[in-house]
Amino acid sequence: MQRAENPLVWAVARVPARVRTKLLVAFLAIATLLVVIALVGLRVLGDSNSRAERLGALQVRVGGYRELEADAALLRQVLALCASTPDYAKWLNGGKPTAGAPATCLKSMEQPVDAVLALLGSATRLGFHPEPDEATSLRRVRKDYADVKTTVAKITDSSAQAFPLHARAETLSVDLEVAARSLAETATGKTNALIAENRSAYESSRNLFIGLAAGTIFLALLLGFILSRALTGPLGRAQSRLAEIAAGDFSSHVDVPNRDELGALAADVNRTNDELRRLYGELETASRHKSEFLANMSHELRTPLNAIIGFSQVLRQRLFGEVNEKQEEYLDDILSSGNHLLSLINDVLDLSKVEAGQVELEVATFSLREALERGVVMVRERAVKNGVHLSLELSPDVDLVDGDERRVRQVVFNLLSNAVKFTPAGGSIVVADLRVDGEVQVSVMDTGPGIAPEDQQRIFEEFQQTDVGVQHREGTGLGLALSKRLVELHGGRIWVESQPGHGSRFVFTLPLEQSARPAEEHALRSSAGTVPAPAPNR
Amino acid sequence: MKKALIIVVAAGLVFAVGAYGAERGGSGAVVQKQAALYQIQQIEKTWHKAASTKNLDLMMSIWAQNATMTIGGSTVTGKDAIRDVFAKAGPFQPQNHWISDTAAYKIRATVNGNRGTLYFECHYIDVDTQKVAAVVGADQQVQKIKGKWLITNLAASTVTLQP
Numbered sequence A: 001m002q003r004a005e006n007p008l009v010w011a012v013a014r015v016p017a018r019v020r021t022k023l024l025v026a027f028l029a030i031a032t033l034l035v036v037i038a039l040v041g042l043r044v045l046g047d048s049n050s051r052a053e054r055l056g057a058l059q060v061r062v063g064g065y066r067e068l069e070a071d072a073a074l075l076r077q078v079l080a081l082c083a084s085t086p087d088y089a090k091w092l093n094g095g096k097p098t099a100g101a102p103a104t105c106l107k108s109m110e111q112p113v114d115a116v117l118a119l120l121g122s123a124t125r126l127g128f129h130p131e132p133d134e135a136t137s138l139r140r141v142r143k144d145y146a147d148v149k150t151t152v153a154k155i156t157d158s159s160a161q162a163f164p165l166h167a168r169a170e171t172l173s174v175d176l177e178v179a180a181r182s183l184a185e186t187a188t189g190k191t192n193a194l195i196a197e198n199r200s201a202y203e204s205s206r207n208l209f210i211g212l213a214a215g216t217i218f219l220a221l222l223l224g225f226i227l228s229r230a231l232t233g234p235l236g237r238a239q240s241r242l243a244e245i246a247a248g249d250f251s252s253h254v255d256v257p258n259r260d261e262l263g264a265l266a267a268d269v270n271r272t273n274d275e276l277r278r279l280y281g282e283l284e285t286a287s288r289h290k291s292e293f294l295a296n297m298s299h300e301l302r303t304p305l306n307a308i309i310g311f312s313q314v315l316r317q318r319l320f321g322e323v324n325e326k327q328e329e330y331l332d333d334i335l336s337s338g339n340h341l342l343s344l345i346n347d348v349l350d351l352s353k354v355e356a357g358q359v360e361l362e363v364a365t366f367s368l369r370e371a372l373e374r375g376v377v378m379v380r381e382r383a384v385k386n387g388v389h390l391s392l393e394l395s396p397d398v399d400l401v402d403g404d405e406r407r408v409r410q411v412v413f414n415l416l417s418n419a420v421k422f423t424p425a426g427g428s429i430v431v432a433d434l435r436v437d438g439e440v441q442v443s444v445m446d447t448g449p450g451i452a453p454e455d456q457q458r459i460f461e462e463f464q465q466t467d468v469g470v471q472h473r474e475g476t477g478l479g480l481a482l483s484k485r486l487v488e489l490h491g492g493r494i495w496v497e498s499q500p501g502h503g504s505r506f507v508f509t510l511p512l513e514q515s516a517r518p519a520e521e522h523a524l525r526s527s528a529g530t531v532p533a534p535a536p537n538r
Numbered sequence B: 001m002k003k004a005l006i007i008v009v010a011a012g013l014v015f016a017v018g019a020y021g022a023e024r025g026g027s028g029a030v031v032q033k034q035a036a037l038y039q040i041q042q043i044e045k046t047w048h049k050a051a052s053t054k055n056l057d058l059m060m061s062i063w064a065q066n067a068t069m070t071i072g073g074s075t076v077t078g079k080d081a082i083r084d085v086f087a088k089a090g091p092f093q094p095q096n097h098w099i100s101d102t103a104a105y106k107i108r109a110t111v112n113g114n115r116g117t118l119y120f121e122c123h124y125i126d127v128d129t130q131k132v133a134a135v136v137g138a139d140q141q142v143q144k145i146k147g148k149w150l151i152t153n154l155a156a157s158t159v160t161l162q163p
Helices: A007-014 A019-081 A086-092 A110-124 A132-154 A159-246 A261-316 A325-355 A368-386 A405-422 A467-472 A479-489 A519-527 B002-053 B056-060 B079-088
Strands: A364-367 A389-393 A400-403 A428-436 A439-446 A494-498 A504-511 B063-071 B074-077 B098-101 B107-112 B115-126 B131-145 B148-157
Touching (some): A019 B131, A132 A159, A364 A405, A368 A389, A405 A428, B002 B098, B002 B107, B002 B131, B002 B148, B074 B079
Antiparallel strands (some): A428 A439, B115 B131
């Protein structure tokens, strides 16, 4: 991890805590924010409920005060109906002197006035508790109401007393109405203020919640980003490094600054890398020494063995005189054992050269068709002797390929030898080639005993044979291993498809880079007489 | 030391600006109320000008559309009905030469928001006889409607105010 990549990610990675602890802390932080949001929400809901209750109480008060105001206005109107001196009559009557309402007018309206006073009296008995600042105005209302009631009650039939009392009642009624209105307006003002406060509180709460929600989302995303980078980043780098190690690259280390399990994992990966590099180096050295030893020893063994085989053949051919029957039998044994030993040594030598990297292919264009035909010819005699039918099924669009002809023929011969060796009398062997997905497939199919699935990989390793192979007491267990190496040197693959009791099909491929040229070209080459020499029988 | 001085000066400035703002806020409400009272009292001026010049249209310009008027033992509602009352009233008769006036101590106004009260007594002087023809009083409810203070209710009142 590069520190410059993201300081927060780097800092979280450097925290000396377990991954579980880091995840818990992150979730706890988000959960805390959610709890804060919930608490704030409860607080806001509580405030809103409190304001709603206050608003309801205010509306009840406003209603009560408005009723008081209306009753006071009604009282003033009723009193005004009798406020008619001769001057009013004169004013209304175009300036002509006219008799006005009598001073006893109000007395005559005793019943409606009492009704209004009763209304007002009931209105002053409020069904709620006024606030302290309203109490003063309410006391004034109640006092005016009581004074009006007293004044109206004092009005007599005597005009001398009626007019001043009437004027007094009017003044009080005006004062009463003003006081009642003041109460109503005050309560209305408080209601409006509370509504405004409610609106403002709603906007504040909305903004608060939007901010908190945005903050929570941002924090959650940030924590998610940081944790994912701090946790998955090292995992990805460790995985990449392991893939490189699996591919045989032990040259570098994974760089993880974490102080948690991931840091420990990266350290283990690095230790594994170092240990594997050391072991691989040792293995390479040992393998190289083994191959060099085998190559040298094979060479040293083959030299005297050639002498043994050569002189045995000379004696067997009686070039130095007659041999008796017993001697001839022993010479055959010496020759047979010598050839077997030579074959074994040659295979070991080839295998060692391949492993030691001393084999260099002599790549050239050659006719695969002819190579296969020659391979068949080489084993036909033995196949006929064993009662095995041998056939070729060659594809017309496959012929010339690029490769080391001698090595390819060696592979074909090995596969055919095995097939002839393990196919019982009356069986058959089919050699075929085919062009598949940019490569040439060569197959040798027999009707032999087949190979168990657990043996199908093992038989390509050195000195490994199936149980049937061991029972035949033939072969060295090196043919398939050598064939595998040679095919892989060509960039191809080799495998077997088999079921016990149903025969086997050995297949190897050769890359089709410049191969599989048209058959016409093959015809031209054949007519030119280019025929490769047969491979030595191994 | 210099830093502390700067802080003290800054705090003083903030305090002064705050106090000035509060002062402006308080005085603003008072001025608004005084302006409303002045406009309400202009109703009384218009009343007397209309009555003295027999200008009925001018008189009706100070009434709200659905105003009520209780005088002489009855109540009328609406500007048309009120106009009829004024059309028959003494000050607006062609043969009368009345001048209307209100003594300064006989007027009283209150205001509360966009509503208020206006009480005044009218002294109608007959120019021809050089005598007071009539003295009447009225309690009025006024309201600011579309930016103009208008009478919404008038109740005749016994004249009571004394100097």
